[in-house]
Amino acid sequence: MFKGGSLYLGTLLKIPVKVHWSFALLLFYVVYTGQQLGMSTFAIINFFYFTLLIFACVVLHEFGHALTARKYGIGTQDILITPIGGLARLDRLPENPWHEMIVAIAGPLVNIGIALLIGGYLYFSGTGFEVIGEESIVFEYFSNFPVLLLYLNVILVLFNLIPAFPMDGGRILRALISVFKGRKKGTQIASWIGRILAVGFLIFGLYENHLGLIFIGIFVYFAARAEYRTVAAEERYRHGKVSDVLNHNFMVFSKNDLMQDIFHQWEGSEENAILIADDENNIIGVIPEEDVFHAKEQGDVFTPVYRYMSNEFESVTMELPVRHLFYLFNNKSVQMLPVSRDGRILGVVRRQDLANFLTLRT
Template sequence: MFKSLYLGRPFGIRTFVHWSFWILLAFVAFINMKAGLAAILLTILMIIAVFGCVLLHEFGHALTARRFGINTHDIVLYPIGGIARLERMPEQPSKEFLIAIAGPAVNFVIAFLLWMIDGFDTHVSNEHMQLMAIEKEFIEELLLINLVLGIFNLLPAFPMDGGRVLRSLLATRLSYLRATEIATFIGMILAGGMVLLGFLTGNPILFLIAVFVWMAGGAELAYVRHRHGTRVRTPFDQGGDGPTIDV
């Protein structure tokens, strides 16, 4: 059995890189072989930078949750993103909102800082112009990726942060259970739209995301119903316990 790489306990939270992450790096190296060693190293450096931002995103969730007395079991980085396993998700709308929004907020702050760095007017000699151009392109690409990460995570569908943000807003007027049902339903409509868009564009990634959203939404709804002692089921109910994590 392969083991995850232990990175330590930053902020007192156990942090791991899942073993499948190395498959991603190997795949990237393979598809860039013809481009040369420099291209491979630059691409791997970008992946490491992106996942560093993902890790900061997860710490945003974990440290905000800690302010409300909620600990985090661990944070694990996967090739598809990161997961912070919180002890629980509070049912108080304001607390859930702040915990959920903290992750995307980190990405937007990173994007802003990169934008400021990119705007510095640096005068360099001609022999360093090519290196500066590479650095500028790297910064701008990382900036764009952080914007995309922040916006994508705000989509109103579980397990994205936007699903929890939507539920927290609905829960200010409705019961937590009813808010979860509505947020789940909206997320599954969004999943259906992803399937349609994937069919029209021929993009299989959208199909995979749609399946993930559908299953995660059903699991979250089943988990909340279980906590509230509800046994009513709908066609969207996947059964089982939902995750007590932020993604």
């Protein structure tokens, strides 16, 4: 039942629901807090069950996202419950900003619906909206459950509408900006707004000595940065071409050259991609970097370079989409891709070049 650090709870509406192992730490913290507040065993047990009730609302919130995304043809891998909330792991995000906005709004709308239902019950039943008792005895009374659940759903709505990733407010803000500026620019602006708010949470949390705000500030800051990096990589992946990844640092040797010829040029040179040509200057193979190191360690100075040559390569053009490089590297097991135009070698593309291209440093 445990897989990847998560416990499978079941499948609802064709969507698996899982709980991360760290959720148990939150439940232990609930019991610890109850003891620190001087609650009775009965109140602590109620506090425990009330926490599960809150997270049931969180799961419904995530189903709001997942089922709305399904209307746009987007599946959901699963819904994961963690100590800091839930996560509907969609197969992908909607590319249409209006669709993304609707998917993001759907979660808070679920909590608004829950709050309205509870509020209607409390109003028409005459129960009222007042919480009975102090902290240590508040969970002694079952009548407090609906009132507290109402307030906490309102808090969930307000918290999720904070315009910072990974909260829904950050995605709504990104979608609004994307309508006018495009997805990448929208993510960049929303990410920076999120980071500014995160720093504000952190400073205020340090000033008030509030551990929760400090944690939220740190979490939001890094989540906002990660979101921008992910979207920027997606944009590069979608629109990039080989010309954007081209590495001009390469050396060409004849198949009859000796390994010592490579060693002499290799030391202190940035041109570490080795291509092997025949007598007519056609590229017939490559020598991976690790093979050069191995040959040097073995002292194979007089060994012809073709002995270390690999013919697992494929020549590509400058206009080839970046996404096709993944297929070549992963499905054809190529080590290096010479880039040519009109029979002339312009450079190479290696796996590391592709990784560097998709990694945005901010």
